[in-house]
């Protein structure tokens with residue numbers, strides 16, 4: 001397992017990172033640009049890309065531009081409370097780090113670094129099934145709240161083992177991802193010849209002089225990176241072998257029966273991730289699901305599905321406040337969080353931006369990403385005249401579609 005940088009180390013890396021981004025790491029998009037310059041193209045594209053024509057990927061971000069904020073500054077919002085209560089815990093920020101497989105490809109011990117940044121910011125971190133550290137290794141750091149993301153496999157015993165390990169390691173919530181039972185067709189990865197673990201031709205390495213810091217940082221890691229949760233204790237598992245097997249492990253027959261089974265297995269909060277349809281959302285409530293994540297997997301799975309922000313209002317209406325609805329996909333600004341919460345989400349998750357933060361400065365980079373979002377959200381609320389997140393609602397927004405001809409909407 002790759003080792004996460006120790007705390008002191010992280011601080012010095014932080015300083016290096018901050019020096020490295022200088023005046024350019026002022027927004028999530030700017031940190032994304034730095035990550036683009038830091039990472040080899042196939043690695044950057046692995047995170048950045050979506051499925052097929054990337055329609056849904058593009059729509060996720062663009063949908064936020066389809067809404068304008070309607071401020072009421074005379075409300076006088078001198079003090080703003082950004083905290084939100086979720087599953088009995090108060091988070092300092094309505095932004096959670098979503099699950100991303102292979103975060104350790106972006107920074108040594110990437111998952112642990114990102115989880116530490118989330119905990120310091122007072123928010124939750126969701127570990128991916130495909131993490132490069134184990135469920136137990138992340139738990140051993142004591143970061144909290146920590147959530148665990150799982151799949152349903154053809155071999156239900158494998159799913160059961162993940163769930164039991166998460167329970168034994170004290171995870172606070174379980175997230176079942178429902179939109180990944182067949183692997184998306186990610187054409188950038190095909191074009192770049194991206195493989196797991198990444199391997200580069202001599203010619204590619206020659207063209208990578210600008211990527212030298214990443215190569216040096218990762219030189220000891222690359223050969224060792226693995227989907228750590230799939231290795232039995234004491235066993236080393238070839239990453240390429242697991243990656244190849246992954247498609248056959250997943251069960252495309254996933255259904256509500258499996259959700260019921262999982263509900264019986266996991267006693268804590270259980271969330272479904274990948275919900276877009278209001279009927280599916282409504283079905284989750286009588287089945288005892290505790291929360292939904294409106295998600296299209298960042299446009300990486302079924303291309304052609306709606307932007308998550310566009311799908312959110314119907315899902316929120318179907319749920320009608322009975323369980324929390326969260327949203328991910330394209331959240332890049334504090335103002336985006338305001339829009340998602342106004343349309344019915346209680347919190348958002350971010351995925352790519354935390355990978356960009358990791359690529360630039362590890363834990364400090366993710367801390368920077370969260371801090372930018374916190375400051376942007378706080379400023380937006382202050383200018384909107386909003387004191388508490390619960391005050392946000394559809395009356396805080398105006399749809400751009402009401403005023404612009406369709407060809408003027410991104």
Ligand SMILES: Cc1cc2nc3c(=O)[nH]c(=O)nc-3n(C[C@H](O)[C@H](O)[C@H](O)COP(=O)(O)O)c2cc1C
Nearest residue numbers: 047098099100101128177297298329330350351352
């Ligand atoms: C590199 C990468 C790996 C991901 N791995 C997982 C995963 O293992 N499990 C999962 O449920 N979602 C995974 N996702 C999807 C994210 O959790 C999330 O739904 C989506 O990326 C959110 O959109 P955003 O990247 O625009 O913030 C991954 C996304 C990326 C970019």
